[in-house]
Amino acid sequence: LGMRAIEPMLPKFAEEFAVSVPVASQVIIVFALFYTIGQFAHGPMGDRYGKVAMVAANMLATAVGLLGSAFATDLYSLGAWRALTGVFSSAPFVLGLAYIGDTVPMDRRPQVIGQYVIGNVLGHGVGPILSGVITDHFGWRATFIVLGVLFIVVGVALIVGTRRDWQGERKPDASLNAWRLYVDVLKLPPARVIAGASVAESFFFFGAFAFTGALLKERFDLSYTAIGLILSGFGTGGILFNLFVRHIV
Numbered sequence: 001l002g003m004r005a006i007e008p009m010l011p012k013f014a015e016e017f018a019v020s021v022p023v024a025s026q027v028i029i030v031f032a033l034f035y036t037i038g039q040f041a042h043g044p045m046g047d048r049y050g051k052v053a054m055v056a057a058n059m060l061a062t063a064v065g066l067l068g069s070a071f072a073t074d075l076y077s078l079g080a081w082r083a084l085t086g087v088f089s090s091a092p093f094v095l096g097l098a099y100i101g102d103t104v105p106m107d108r109r110p111q112v113i114g115q116y117v118i119g120n121v122l123g124h125g126v127g128p129i130l131s132g133v134i135t136d137h138f139g140w141r142a143t144f145i146v147l148g149v150l151f152i153v154v155g156v157a158l159i160v161g162t163r164r165d166w167q168g169e170r171k172p173d174a175s176l177n178a179w180r181l182y183v184d185v186l187k188l189p190p191a192r193v194i195a196g197a198s199v200a201e202s203f204f205f206f207g208a209f210a211f212t213g214a215l216l217k218e219r220f221d222l223s224y225t226a227i228g229l230i231l232s233g234f235g236t237g238g239i240l241f242n243l244f245v246r247h248i249v
Contacts, residue, residue, distance in 0.1 A: 004127030125235020132228025
């Protein structure tokens with residue numbers, strides 16, 4: 001939700017802050033950059049303090065970034081809040097996958113990961129629609145407020161529901177200096193292939209996809225609700241893929 005909801009709003013930022021769409025897109029660029037950087041820290045922190053505990057803490061920190069975005073006074077302050085949001089919001093997905101790897105037997109893991117990823121792509125699908133509807137009726141700032149409140153609710157629910165299990169997850173002797181491990185992983189040829197494919201996918205798909213909402217607004221002057229509905233097709237396709245992936249494989 002926090003990642004995809006901003007894309008329908010891009011032309012709105014350009015209009016409100018009197019800049020071009022490519023200039024306004026810096027709010028997406030800084031989010032993506034800090035989303036990536038944050039992942040390097042979340043892994044070691046999750047090992048040391050517990051993955052679920054870190055997810056809960058990062059959910060609440062993400063809420064701060066979202067609520068701050070709602071009260072941004074200019075494009076640069078909005079970019080700063082989006083950077084903060086990106087750092088923290090990458091924790092749930094990354095640490096969630098690691099948690100599954102720690103706790104689910106290998107024979108059940110593909111099925112559980114498939115169910116887990118469906119939750120993720122639901123966010124990809126619902127985010128643009130939610131953003132479009134709220135932006136049309138209440139403005140883009142209201143979208144960030146709604147998202148911030150949702151993140152607080154889920155973060156608190158995680159704390160209440162999982163706190164009793166946090167102690168068993170902690171590894172106080174886990175090293176926070178994981179750079180050597182990252183280097184070791186990148187020495188493996190398959191890991192380099194996957195990393196290269198991910199970079200290419202991010203550049204050619206996700207990078208271009210961010211401008212689709214602005215293009216729809218410029219060419220066809222669609223409502224933000226309609227733009228959100230169109231962009232949600234990405235999430236719908238992801239859900240369908242995950243429902244049938246077992247048969248495809």
